[in-house]
Amino acid sequence: MLGVLVLSALAARGIVLFGLMPMMSAVGMAQKVEVGLRLVILWGGLRGAISLALALAVLEHPAVPPEVKRLVSTLVTAFVLFTLFVNGLTLRPLIRALGIDRLSAVDRILRGRAIAHSLGTVEHRLNAAGDQYRIDVVARQNLTEHYTRRLQESESAIDADNLLSKEERSRAALVAAARREQALHLQHYRERIVSGRIVRNLVAQAYHLEDGARSEGHDGYELAARRELAFPLEFRLSIEVHRRFGWQGWLAGALGDRLEALLVGRATTHSLLQFAENRIPEMLGPEAAKSLRKVLEQRLEAIEGTLSALQLQYGEFVEKMQVQYLERAALRIEHAEYLRLFNEAVISREVLRELLGDLRTRWHGASRRPSLDTQLSAMALLLKVPLFQGLETAVLESVAAVLKPRFVLPGEKLIRKGEKGQEMFFIASGALEVAVTGQPRRLGSGDFFGELALLTQAPRTADVTALGFGELLVMTASDFSQLLARNQELNTHIAETARLRLARS
Known part of the structure; x- marks a missing residue:
């Protein structure tokens, strides 16, 4: 029975690793995993505390026969011991036999380059250190000769660098940039520039960039970079909750998180460009550095475009966030300066404690993110539409009662050609494009659209797509008819606009 249990466990893991995972990789839901790594995962499924805890739960259940x-306690204990003493003790030989523990060609070259770079730096600074510590000239010369020999040996050992293809160098540069990005995000967190919630997502995205670069090179890295700017499920859920229930808190928080992540991403990408300029040429050559810079510049352009779309909509919030980041940087510099003065014995420990206490108070204020006002109440948006300005308050309130605010995303299609019209839209802020025949038309703040289908009962005549973030007011067909019946001025204006648009069509 123990043999059946072990074989069943291996078979279950095998179905997942060699059946489900390749299918997920084929449809783009998971990264490709090499066969050797899957074999190690298959054999390395050690079982211990959790299995025993579950067995104890069975033993404590009064309804289970003695x-x-x-049987359960014996089998589970034997199974756990088998995984620990058979799987566990043979896992390292399996890894060694499959060659997974050996460095790849790229990693071997990087190792050699790192040794050569470090030895060169040591040799260059050795004389300065000898002067500082008054080291005897003979001893200094012997040590210098030792490092010179090691440097020559290291340089001769990396002659195989010429064997690396251009693609391998480029891929290694992308992987190095992704690793550097992970380190920068963690550094931002340690320096209290970014909150833990934001940095978790950023580090996870950097891991996806590394995985994409390892498996698919440029294409994998760029795909991960595009996914980084896509709207996650949580963001879309917050929009759906707002549309259905009118709750703005979740949406405001999601917008704030996205803005903060974009600001950090932009700063990090600038740092990566410097990394590509200063570090990659000496490690992987100028061609790899040039290729990496091109990818990073494209990524930075995409981030800037996405950030600009939000900045147009919430410029005041973005400005406050940037000022807050600058304030945090100033506090970090101030903290480092206090520590330097203490280490140089300029100030006492008591003075340092007092200074750091005041600094903590200011850190607390700088850590609170400014609030984001989405201004998605119907009345607030109504006042932005010129069509409704000048109406009496009672009329505005009656109009606002039948209008529903809607937050739209860049690229979101609000109207599709050929569908039956059920709603009319008023633009409080943002820009949209109407895909009419010939030159597409753009609509902006204060415009309205969708009235033709309601007036004529004909299908929609064009697609309407949001060009950026926007705030709309939506009115249903029945409310539209009642509104026009109550207000002759609005009726005349909307009818005239519809006539002109119909004539153009």
């Missing part, structure tokens, strides 16, 4: 309890 003979079943004995």
Whole structure:
């Protein structure tokens, strides 16, 4: 029975690793995993505390017969011991046999380059250190000769660098940039520039960039970079909750998180460009550095475009965020300066404690993110539409009662050609494009659209797509008819606009 249990466990893991995972990789839901790594995962499925805890739960259950309890406890204990003493003790030989523990060609070259770079730096600074510590000239010369020999050996050992293809160098540069990005995000967190919630997502995205670069090179890295700017499920859920229930808190928080992540991403990408300029040429050559810079510049352009779309909509919030980041940087510099003065014995420990206490108070204020006002109440948006300005308050309130605010995303299609019209839209802020025949038309703040289908009962005549973030007011067909019946001025204006648009069509 123990043999059946072990084989069943291996078979279950095998179905997932060699059946489900390749299918997920084929449809783009998971990264490709090499066969050797999958074999290690298959054999390395060690079981211990959790399995025993589950077995104890069976033993404590009064409804389980005693003979079943004995069988479960015996089998689980034996299974756990088998995984620990058979799988566990043979896992390292399996890894060694498959060659997974050996460095790849790229990693071997990087190792050699790192040794050569470090030895060169040591040799260059050795004389300065000898002067500082008054080291005897003979001893200094012997040590210098030792490092010179090691440097020559290291340089001769990396002659195989010429064997690396251009693609391998480029891929290694992308992987190095992704690793550097992970380190920068963690550094921002340690320096209290970014909150833990934001940095978790940023580090996870950097891991996806590394995985994409390892498996697919440029294409994998760029795909991960595009996914980084896509709207995650949580963001879309917050929009759906707002549309259905009118709750703005979740949406405001999601917008704030996205803005903060974009600001950090932009700063990090600038740092990566410097990394590509200063570090990659000496490690992987100028061609790899040039290729990496091109990819990073494209990524930075995409980030800037996405950030600009939000900045147009919430410029005041973005400005406050940037000022807050600058304030945090100033506090970090101030903290480092206090520590330097203490280490140089300029100030006492008591003075340092007092200074750091004041600094903590200011850190607390700088850590609170400014609030984001989405201004998605119907009345607030109504006042932005010129069509409704000048109406009496009672009329505005009656109009606002039948209008529903809607937050739209860049690229979101609000109207599709050929569908039956059920709603009319008023633009409080943002820009949209109407895909009419010939030159597409753009609509902006204060415009309205969708009235033709309601007036004529004909299908929609064009697609309407949001060009950026926007705030709309939506009115249903029945409310539209009642509104026009109550207000002759609005009726005349909307009818005239519809006539002109119909004539153009």
